[in-house]
Amino acid sequence: MYAFDKTRLDLAREFKARPYGPHSPDLQYLLHLMRRPRPDRPFHCLVIDRDDERWTLALLEPGARKAPTLTNRVFTDLAEAEWYVFKLRWRELAGEELPID
C-alpha cells in the first residue's frame, strides 16, 4: 500500500514545477492521497471572484450543503493556488512544514 514519505521532496518539486500533469507515477500516488478528502472534514476549493482571473481560497463542507467559507487568500494564478494547497496538505501529512517555498 502506498504510504506518504516526507523525505520525497523531489515529488514536491515536481508538483511545483508542473501542478497539472502528466506527472510521474509516484507523484500521482501522492496526489491521490492528498485529493481524497475525509468525509467529516471541510476541503479546499476556489471561489471565482472574476472569471479566469481571480480566485479566493475557501473551505467547503463535504456534501456541499452550504456555501463555502472564504479564507483571506486570493490568487490570480491557478498554479499558485494549487501549490499553496499542496503545501497545506503536505504539512498535514508530514506534521511539519514543507521545506520548499
Next chain:
Amino acid sequence: MTVLMGYCDRWSARPGDTVRFMVSSRGAPRYEARLVRLKQPSAGPLATPFAPEPVAAPCNGSYPARWQSIPIGSFVAVPAHPAIARLEGFTVSVRVWPTTPGRGRQALLGTWCEEASTGWALMLDENGAPALRIGAGPGKVAEVATGVPLRARRWYHVRASFDPATGRLAVGQEPLESKGFDLERAVERSLSTSLRPGGGPAPLLMAAARAGRADGPSAWGGIGTSLHFNGRLDRPRLAAGVLDPAAVAALAADPPPKGLAECLVGVWDFSIGIPTETVHDRGPHRLHGAAVNLPTRAVPGHNWDGSVVDWTRDPSQYGAIHFHDDDLVDACWEPDFAFTVPADLRSGVYAAHLVAGEAEFWVPFFVCPPRGTARSPAAFLASTATYTVYLNNRGRFASLATELYQGRLLTLDRIDMLLLEHPEMGLSTYDRHSDGSGVAYSSRHRPVINFRPTGRHWNFNLDLFIVDWLEHLGGDYDVITEEQLHEEGLELLAPYRVVITGSHPEYDSAEMLDAFEAYLRRGGRLMYMGGNGFYWRIAHHPTRPGVIEVRRAEGGVRAWDAEPGESYHAFTGEYGGLWRRNGRAPQRLVGVGFISQGFDACSYYRRTEAAADPRVSWMFEGIEGEILGDFGILQGGAAGLEIDAVDPKLGTPPHALVVARSENHSNTYELVAEEVLIPHGSTDATINRDIHADITFFETPGGGAVWSTGSIAYAGSLSWNGFDNDIARLTTNVLRRFADPTPFPFPPG
C-alpha cells in the same frame, strides 16, 4: 445578501414567439432586466472581452422583486371526491418499498392535512414504522403504529383500517421479500379512540400530505405539501368499511375479486399509463389522479421477478412509482415579464440579464429563424439536450471525488452557491436523489445555475467560444437547437449547407440521430466541434417540452447506474444507455467516439501523414507546423477535457482520414469504462496508447462530409492570440469549404 434567480418558459424562440420570464428575488426591493445578445463567454483577459450586446426591447426595465418559492417533491394527487369524503370507516392497502425509513414522518396515502391536523393517512412514523393517523384538528389526533420500522429497499404489504363504530384504528405490515435469509415477521397493532377524522372533503394524496394552502407557487391544486415519502408505492387500494384479514388480502389481489365490488373505492394501478403523468384508478369511481413533479415510473414493482427487464413486455411487473422528496419538474412561478421576438431580430444567442443589488443572474434563450427557413448557409446547433440533463449539477460540488478525477481544485462562483443554499432548485441527471437513487429526469422549467455565459466553462458557456469565432468571421450564422431537431427532424437541418455542433453534444434521441443521418445522406455537412458527443440515448417527455429522461444502463462513464430492471425509458419504452449499446455508436455518425476524459491539463494535436492527402489538402492552407493547438484558454491546449478517437470496430467509415492526433495527455486521462472489460491498470494516458483525440474527416455518398475535432477543449483555442492561430485557421478552412455547395466526391473504393 440579495438572492436573485429566474428562468424562462422556452429556450427556442422564433419571430412572433413570446418568451416569458419568471424571476424570484429577495434582499432588494427591485431588480433590473435587460435583454442582451451573447457573442462570447466571460473568459478572462486571454479571451475576447465579454461584451453582451444590448437589445432594445420593451421588457427592459425595473421590476418589483418578489420571492417565489419552489414546490419540490413528488406525489400523487387525487381530486376530492364524494366517494372519499363520505367514508366513515375504511380499509387501505399498499405495497411499500421505502428508501429512507426513519428520516422523519413520511406520508404514504390519505387525506391528511399536516397544517390543520385533519383527515387520515397511512404513514411511516419518525422511526420508519407504518402508522395510521386520524385527526379532527390541532390536539385532536390519534395514531397507531406497528412499532417495527420498515427496512430500506425491501417490499412490504402495509394495510390499515378505521372502524367508526368502535373507534378502532388498526395497522399492519407484512414482509414480501421471498429471497434472502432475513427473518422478518408480520406485525399487527390496534388501539381505540373516540376521535373521528375531520376536515371535510379533501384530495387524497400519495407519498405526501397536504400542508394547507400553498404560500406561493403550488405544484398541484393550490396546495402546499409536506411529509414527502422516499421510495416506491405499488397498487394502492382503498375500500369502504373494515375488512377482515382474508378480505384485506383479497383487496390487495390483482385485480380484487368481484366479491369486494360493493366496498371498493380506489384500485389504483400505476402500471397503466407509465409514460404519462396520469395515475389510473380501475375502481368503480375512476378516481384518476396526477403524478406531480415527475416521480420515476417504469420501475419494478413488488412482484418483479427478473423474468422481464423491459417494462413494455409486462407492465404488471412495473406497477410501482418511485417518489423522491427532491423531484421537480416545474417551479410553477408566475411570470414577471415577457418578450415577443420581432421579425427583424437576427438569429442568435440571447439572454435576459437580471441585476438586483450585488446579485446578477442570466436567463439565456435562442432566437432561431422562421421554421423551414435559413438566413445563413451555416447553422450553430445549440446542444439544448445536453444543457438540460446537466442543469443544476450538484454532484460537482457534493462529490468527494471531484478534485481527484479532475486533477485540480474545485472552482465555483456565487451563482453556483445558489444551488448549495437553495437545494429546492432541484437536481441534474448527474446526481442522486436524497435517497441515493439516480436522477433519471431533468427539466428546464426551473432556475438553474449552470446555463449562463459566466462561471465554469462547460456546455453552454464553453459553446460561446464557438459563437465567438463565428462572430469574428462576420457573424453570418443562424442558431438552431436540439429541442427543435428532435421535434422537426431533417426539416430543421435541410436549409443549411453546414451545421456546426457545440463542444459537447452528448445526449441524443433516436429522432435526432435520424435527422443527422438523413441530412448527411442528402449532401449536408456536419462540423462536430467537440468531444464525447452522441453518447447517451435520451427520451423526451411526450407532452412537456424541455423535460428529458436518461437511463444510465450498462456501461459508460456515469455518475450512477440504472438499478436492475430499470434500463428502459418510461417516456418512450426505449432501451436506454449508451448509443454504442443501441447499435449506433458515435463513430458511425461522426467517425470518432468517446475514449477518455481528464480535467487537469489539455494537450495538442500532431498532424498526420493523412493530412497531405489531396482529399483534405485544402484544410491546411496557411498552416505550416506539425503541432496544432498547443495553446488555449481551456487548460492550455486544444485537445482535452473529453476526447474522442476513431474505432473501425465501432463504425468509423473505412475511408475516414485522421488528419491530426493528440498526444502527451496526463495521468488523469483514463480509458472510458466501456473500454475496460477486465481491469488491468494500464488505463491512463501516460501508458495507454489508445487515448488520443482524432481530428477526422470523411465524405458521405451524397456529396456531403463530416469533420470532427474529437475534443471539448478545442473551442477554447479558437480565439487565442486574437484568432491568429492555426486552430482558428484550420476550422475556418473547414467552414468555408463546407459552406461551398460543390459536392465532395466520394473517394474511390
